Amino acid sequence: MEKILRGRKVVGGKSKGVALVTTEPICFLGGVDVKTGMITEVGHPLKGKCMAGKVLVFPTGKGSTGGSYLIYEAVSNGVGPCAMINRSVEQVTAIGCIIAEVPMVDSVNPDAIEAIKDGDLVEVNADEGIITVTSA
Amino acid sequence: MMKLTVEEESMLAGKRGYPIQKSMEILVQLGEIYGAQKMIKISSVHMPGASVVVAGEAGTKFVEKMAGQQGQFCVLTTLNPGAVNFDAWRETGYSEETYRLQRRLTNAYEAMGGIACHTCTPYFIGSCPRRGEHIAWGESSAIAFANSVLGAFTNREGGPSALAAALTGCVPEYGYHLAENRHGHIQINVRAKLDGIDDFGAMGYWAGSLAGSKVPVFTGISDPSTDELKMLGAALASSGAVALFHVVGVTPEAPTCEAAFGGRKPEQVLDFEASQLADAKRSLNKQDGQEISVVCIGCPHTSIAEIGEIALGLKDKKVKSRVELWVLTALPMRALAERCGYTKIIEAAGGRFVIDTCPILSPMAELAKKKQYTALATNSAKLAHYAPGQWALPTYYGSLQTCLNAAITGKFDQ
Numbered sequence: 001m002e003k004i005l006r007g008r009k010v011v012g013g014k015s016k017g018v019a020l021v022t023t024e025p026i027c028f029l030g031g032v033d034v035k036t037g038m039i040t041e042v043g044h045p046l047k048g049k050c051m052a053g054k055v056l057v058f059p060t061g062k063g064s065t066g067g068s069y070l071i072y073e074a075v076s077n078g079v080g081p082c083a084m085i086n087r088s089v090e091q092v093t094a095i096g097c098i099i100a101e102v103p104m105v106d107s108v109n110p111d112a113i114e115a116i117k118d119g120d121l122v123e124v125n126a127d128e129g130i131i132t133v134t135s136a
Numbered sequence: 137m138m139k140l141t142v143e144e145e146s147m148l149a150g151k152r153g154y155p156i157q158k159s160m161e162i163l164v165q166l167g168e169i170y171g172a173q174k175m176i177k178i179s180s181v182h183m184p185g186a187s188v189v190v191a192g193e194a195g196t197k198f199v200e201k202m203a204g205q206q207g208q209f210c211v212l213t214t215l216n217p218g219a220v221n222f223d224a225w226r227e228t229g230y231s232e233e234t235y236r237l238q239r240r241l242t243n244a245y246e247a248m249g250g251i252a253c254h255t256c257t258p259y260f261i262g263s264c265p266r267r268g269e270h271i272a273w274g275e276s277s278a279i280a281f282a283n284s285v286l287g288a289f290t291n292r293e294g295g296p297s298a299l300a301a302a303l304t305g306c307v308p309e310y311g312y313h314l315a316e317n318r319h320g321h322i323q324i325n326v327r328a329k330l331d332g333i334d335d336f337g338a339m340g341y342w343a344g345s346l347a348g349s350k351v352p353v354f355t356g357i358s359d360p361s362t363d364e365l366k367m368l369g370a371a372l373a374s375s376g377a378v379a380l381f382h383v384v385g386v387t388p389e390a391p392t393c394e395a396a397f398g399g400r401k402p403e404q405v406l407d408f409e410a411s412q413l414a415d416a417k418r419s420l421n422k423q424d425g426q427e428i429s430v431v432c433i434g435c436p437h438t439s440i441a442e443i444g445e446i447a448l449g450l451k452d453k454k455v456k457s458r459v460e461l462w463v464l465t466a467l468p469m470r471a472l473a474e475r476c477g478y479t480k481i482i483e484a485a486g487g488r489f490v491i492d493t494c495p496i497l498s499p500m501a502e503l504a505k506k507k508q509y510t511a512l513a514t515n516s517a518k519l520a521h522y523a524p525g526q527w528a529l530p531t532y533y534g535s536l537q538t539c540l541n542a543a544i545t546g547k548f549d550q
Contacts, residue, residue, distance in 0.1 A: 068294025
């Protein structure tokens, strides 16, 4: 089954990957291993999951302002997400996506965290703000 | 669309070289995401991404490219902690590889005019913006302090946007640069009795996860110390993305509760009772057993007042032989500690001053493995939040006195 969601372009570009979804904010310092792409924050619902090549769907960023370069480093190491979707993008994550050139969309209707499930195939056309979801 | 001045347009068009052009591109893109109308001038930058743990090889090359193409900072630019203590990295246990990469990154920032103070508390050592001053700061704890305690205006700058601001002297005008966005959202009535930075840290940790990126307003706090406010902000910015808080009757934009909320009604009113304080402290103690191998004080970096307290607590005492006690601070603060006689007492007890870096921004997981650390104790809610993910170490959380006792006995006892 395919559904279309519409959101706001934060950083342009197009990408496609399997969704990794969480209801909890993410901090890219201490919360993510940028050499492997694994989520490491103790107590985080995604702990032990890998973001490499995924469409990472989360409400917003939190914590350290080091996060921008860490997104860039993860992408440079080949273990970054292929796209990101937020409810409301926070500045540190936005800047990371700008320099790492990761397509990013926010303010999605209907709510991306509700509409997208882990493992769904997600096509992100950030230029147009269009997200196409194929259920797993 | 943003309205740029003729000068800003020419910067964007590359007429003043690559570093300024690339910087303008980043700032314009950011401004468009957040609906800014124009750029505003800023008077200082505090640079996050000053550690290679954050910048990595990719970020270091990015900064080096800016420096290599004759980028020059046009405002006062202080650097956040790096990944090693330059004066004694080998003794502390950091690898030569980390030291070399950090040297490259620091050199690149210095070539552009950055002040290599490598501290998260620039406001203690010479960059102390006044109320209403527009600045572009990174480092989540310093942002919270500058916005809330000093009343300066900054958004949460990440490394690349802070670099862009330092090179151009401007940022897009949105968010906390606009007075109307600085009012409170959530009211927190503090009923618990707070004593010491560990209590303020625990409360901040609790409130940060509820506030997310909103502005919390605290009532019922009287006469907090600068260090307690420093820790409150650091904790709020760890469990959440809080960049601004108000304390009624204490911080400059909150002479009254009405002023803090700008005449609006709070979205939510919560009480912080003694039971919540106890719960918050328990959630920061992610440990089993009680043997500890390293005690860290100074996240954010210690003030001279805190170093004085540590010296008082360690007078005629000895840190247990297999335990390390780290006092993290800025270079000028250590010089002052020496003048005051604190350094002699702390070092005679077996404590170690660590400057230029911090446990969160240095490769501590690697160090912990190499030195076979088994558990960490700290009075910082921020460090207690990050350490389990960053160091993969069991972490104890308690007051300064509890932490010093742990260093002396090798055991953590509440």
